[in-house]
Amino acid sequence: MSWDFSTEPEFQAKLDWADTFVREEVEPLDLVWPGLQFTALEGARREAIAPLKEEVRRQGLWATHLGPELGGQGHGQLQLSLLNEILGRASWAPIVFGCQAPDTGNAEILAHYGTQEQKERYLRPLLAGEIFSCYSMTEPQGGSDPTEFTTRAVRDGDDWVINGWKYFSSNARTASFYIVMAVSDPDVEPHKGMSMFLVPADTPGVEIVRSTGLFGDTEDEGTHALVHYQDVRVPADALFGDEGQAFVMAQTRLGGGRIHHAMRTIGQARKALDIMCERALSRHTKGSRLADKQFVQGYIADSYAQLQQFRLFVLYTAWSIDKHQNYLKVRKDIAAVKVVMPQVLHDIAFRAVQVHGALGTSNEMPLMRFLHGSMVMGIADGPTEVHKVTVARQVLRDYKPAEGLWPSSHLPGRTEAARAKYAHLLELEVGNL
Numbered sequence: 023m024s025w026d027f028s029t030e031p032e033f034q035a036k037l038d039w040a041d042t043f044v045r046e047e048v049e050p051l052d053l054v055w056p057g058l059q060f061t062a063l064e065g066a067r068r069e070a071i072a073p074l075k076e077e078v079r080r081q082g083l084w085a086t087h088l089g090p091e092l093g094g095q096g097h098g099q100l101q102l103s104l105l106n107e108i109l110g111r112a113s114w115a116p117i118v119f120g121c122q123a124p125d126t127g128n129a130e131i132l133a134h135y136g137t138q139e140q141k142e143r144y145l146r147p148l149l150a151g152e153i154f155s156c157y158s159m160t161e162p163q164g165g166s167d168p169t170e171f172t173t174r175a176v177r178d179g180d181d182w183v184i185n186g187w188k189y190f191s192s193n194a195r196t197a198s199f200y201i202v203m204a205v206s207d208p209d210v211e212p213h214k215g216m217s218m219f220l221v222p223a224d225t226p227g228v229e230i231v232r233s234t235g236l237f238g239d240t241e242d243e244g245t246h247a248l249v250h251y252q253d254v255r256v257p258a259d260a261l262f263g264d265e266g267q268a269f270v271m272a273q274t275r276l277g278g279g280r281i282h283h284a285m286r287t288i289g290q291a292r293k294a295l296d297i298m299c300e301r302a303l304s305r306h307t308k309g310s311r312l313a314d315k316q317f318v319q320g321y322i323a324d325s326y327a328q329l330q331q332f333r334l335f336v337l338y339t340a341w342s343i344d345k346h347q348n349y350l351k352v353r354k355d356i357a358a359v360k361v362v363m364p365q366v367l368h369d370i371a372f373r374a375v376q377v378h379g380a381l382g383t384s385n386e387m388p389l390m391r392f393l394h395g396s397m398v399m400g401i402a403d404g405p406t407e408v409h410k411v412t413v414a415r416q417v418l419r420d421y422k423p424a425e426g427l428w429p430s431s432h433l434p435g436r437t438e439a440a441r442a443k444y445a446h447l448l449e450l451e452v453g454n455l
């Protein structure tokens with residue numbers, strides 16, 4: 023029987039190292055260079071961050087989600103989860119550890135579906151942490167429903183020519199290449215008529231019309247681009263995966279991305295709980311500490327319970343992915359984790375804000391950023407509503423309709439059957455019938 027919640031001592035030692043390293047070396051980067059994680063490492067930033075990356079490599083924790091053949095450690099998703107919940111504390115941490123979104127998901131599909139040449143050209147520098155990538159799928163008129171996509175890729179001799187608009191293509195501004203999903207055959211059903219293409223950022227016809235920012239970003243800080251692809255001509259070998267395979271690839275890509283976000287969200291939610299608890303022990307009002315007020319105790323207890331439930335669910339799902347080695351087989355739980363994730367972060371961050379009073383709502387604490395982050399988590403990689411539909415459909419697969427008019431748990435019928443089963447004994451009991 024192997025059903026164990028403990029971590030091997032060797033890996034726990036690495037996690038302990040990572041915890042101290044992130045708190046002491048990486049969290050300060052968020053304060054000195056906020057929002058610059060996806061810009062080329064130059065000057066002072068290179069001087070500060072390159073040695074940190076080197077230290078992570080020495081510890082054997084660089085790109086832990088990938089196998090050794092790709093420069094990772096092959097620790098798998100469960101160990102990545104334990105690590106990512108530490109990295110979730112700091113925006114710079116995934117960059118320093120070589121496992122930042124969207125590059126992780128992009129690297130995973132490159133490793134899975136890329137040709138040898140594509141891996142050499144795009145995957146190798148991506149894994150070395152020298153370039154960034156962009157996943158360009160969502161369109162202005164349709165994000166949740168890819169069957170609405172209209173961006174077209176047309177075969178022209180030895181080339182493909184891409185035309186269309188994409189929205190919220192994160193990091194398009196700093197990425198060296200884009201993975202673009204486009205309709206390559208409009209005459210078959212959409213799930214079979216879309217393909218992916220690897221498009222270098224400097225290909226003529228690729229235009230970043232604007233880089234949209236999130237709430238709180240200043241106007242020029244946006245990283246989620248509206249991209250216009252106008253007669254973008256790429257050679258035949260820019261086709262990524264098989265023609266018509268984009269839907270399956272997208273599921274693989276987004277499965278990984280979603281669970282990795284969830285792992286990091288544990289770190290953020292825990293940080294919010296840490297901040298809340300410290301405040302509860304520090305602030306006095308009406309003759310006692312906040313920690314002695316039952317309402318605040320309720321906030322803390324509810325937050326702890328939610329966080330534990332969520333963390334165990336994420337770890338279980340990561341373990342299942344390692345077991346099946348296939349995101350599609352764990353689709354139900356990945357979708358369910360995605361549904362729970364924004365709520366958990368929202369609830370804990372909201373309570374932490376409340377316990378801090380005015381200070382909590384200010385830009386002098388990181389809590390409003392977590393709260394906003396929870397809303398982003400409810401949309402990015404697919405809205406909560408869509409994931410609930412997936413969960414419900416997958417859950418329903420394990421059930422079948424009742425055979426007759428009444429539900430199978432209808433008590434009159436069940437009681438009658440139970441009495442029939444024990445009739446020979448019931449007859450002996452006086453007054454039982």
Ligand SMILES: Cc1cc2nc3c(=O)[nH]c(=O)nc-3n(C[C@H](O)[C@H](O)[C@H](O)COP(=O)(O)OP(=O)(O)OC[C@H]3O[C@@H](n4cnc5c(N)ncnc54)[C@H](O)[C@@H]3O)c2cc1C
Nearest residue numbers: 157158159160164165166190191192401402403404405407
């Ligand atoms: C921070 C961030 C980063 C992102 N990065 C990328 C990226 O790098 N590349 C990329 O391609 N995309 C990216 N996206 C886009 C993201 O994938 C889409 O926002 C998402 O798929 C939802 O699409 P939409 O915004 O068009 O919302 P819509 O599809 O318009 O949905 C809006 C709302 O409609 C409702 N709704 C939609 N469908 C259903 C349904 N079936 N049933 C019930 N209600 C429904 C929900 O309330 C939903 O929130 C990013 C988004 C964010 C917020």
